[in-house]
Amino acid sequence: MFPAVSLDVAAALKTLVLTLDLVGTFVFALSGATAGVKRRLDIFGVLVLSFVAANSGGIVRDLLIGATPPAAISDWRYLLVSVMAGLLIFFRYPKVRHLKNPVLVFDGAGLALFCVAGAQKALVFGLAPWAAALLGMLTGVGGGVARDVLLSQVPAVLRAEVYAVAALAGAAVVVMGHVLGLPSGPMAAAGAVLCFGLRMAAIRCDWHLPVARTPEEPEQEARDGR
């Protein structure tokens, strides 16, 4: 009675997307927990930073498009994955902290997944293409911004290497595919690959965005890395 094959494909795709989303959540939660442990927060603070770093981008996106309650507080798996990542870091920090390269790779994967998923959700809610691209980028970078604001630091994304631009590029691919009527699955994959590739290239080649020339000295806070 049902077209079993396409149902299977749809179910498989849905499972894939959920899996990727949870992997992205886990990786971003690792970054939040690591930052919390470094600043010597207690275990509750570390878990809060895990959840905030992993879910803030999606929560703000959902608030902006009117999708309340946000997915992060209507699907328990996001909380579970965030807490697991936080506990892992809290109890295994001395061992995990040397794994800088794997974390950067996973973080790039999380960024790629989130920017694509964020743009798609914004399109589903009827936002204009340019706004969907912005919200895709916001979904990718929002968690890191919230993490840094809670730690009273200028968000790294505002002064680090090519990071938000990679997210914007990935989201833009999804949006252009939508505008041109191309199939959404392959375009999502292309967007994620572009974002991930840009991010990895930026790390490997030490790409930086330009800074404005200013005649005055940088302020103290800027110099000591805050």
Next chain:
Amino acid sequence: MFPAVSLDVAAALKTLVLTLDLVGTFVFALSGATAGVKRRLDIFGVLVLSFVAANSGGIVRDLLIGATPPAAISDWRYLLVSVMAGLLIFFRYPKVRHLKNPVLVFDGAGLALFCVAGAQKALVFGLAPWAAALLGMLTGVGGGVARDVLLSQVPAVLRAEVYAVAALAGAAVVVMGHVLGLPSGPMAAAGAVLCFGLRMAAIRCDWHLPVARTPEEPEQEARDGR
């Protein structure tokens, strides 16, 4: 014609809840205003911090569950109470600042009231039990987080004693009562008592949550208390 007794009880309960809610608002506003005076904000800044510390938790909760406009800007009493607390601190700071113990007790009472009320409101809006417990905690601690972020400090709740855990426990009691179908009034009272008791015990016994062992030195910002 009307069942007068139960109406009276319901009205009395409603009045009680509103009174407790406003007392909690007042106490949290005191904490915000005190922090503002200490940082030498002007009178407007002090009043803003009063309002933010007292109402941010509830406002964010209402945004997340889609209850717009939030109660804090649809019922004028929350503004009035916040401003009164702010003015009291602004003009009587030299006298009030020695009252550390009473403020801690009132703050614990505010926390207890807010976590219970926040969990109940989230349940009314149909959130899952685990999300309602989280939102109850958020209602209790959100104001303090916003206060500290505005003052460019790492939120105290992320590194202080047992505070958010007490709020989570109180909210969890309300949620468990809801799941088990127990009457909401007594469960709310039990949750508030548990939260308040935990908080008072944590202060008296100097309970702290564990911090992760890290081989490296704490960062400068962590050491000087920011």
Next chain:
Amino acid sequence: MFPAVSLDVAAALKTLVLTLDLVGTFVFALSGATAGVKRRLDIFGVLVLSFVAANSGGIVRDLLIGATPPAAISDWRYLLVSVMAGLLIFFRYPKVRHLKNPVLVFDGAGLALFCVAGAQKALVFGLAPWAAALLGMLTGVGGGVARDVLLSQVPAVLRAEVYAVAALAGAAVVVMGHVLGLPSGPMAAAGAVLCFGLRMAAIRCDWHLPVARTPEEPEQEARDGR
């Protein structure tokens, strides 16, 4: 068939309001970009600060009154104007930074436009008069608060001269006109003029709001202007 004259007037008014709104957006974006360049953010960070400083007040207002998606992400002109201001500052900072007085005048104009427009939108969405006045003020000052929080600074509006009070006064005029049933156009003009005049007088006469007397020394962060 149509009452051509009043239509023309309405269209002209609408164009006027949109123009003023975009001018306000541009000016606030200049302030955000300038702060970002001073802190040596990269070009992406500077553009983010432009957008945030210009649009956060309106976005938060729209979230609070339930007007999702907010205007800033449903009308592309706000993004365009913000980005143009950010690029101008980024590439012309050495020349622009001496223009302190013009910027202050434009900033005052932006404040006047935003507080009036914010109060009107809140009234349209059915908020109580006192809440509409608050939201008008929030629309005017919210962008600057978000800009400073992202830069890890205590928001200037909490400790600077008469700024938020001017916005509150302008918004209050709009709200009082609404309550008294007066025509909205002239009242909006009066509110904007009052806000702008108060702000200019505060700058010229170096008006400050009072600070509470505290027996203790100000904290270090307060003294060095953070």
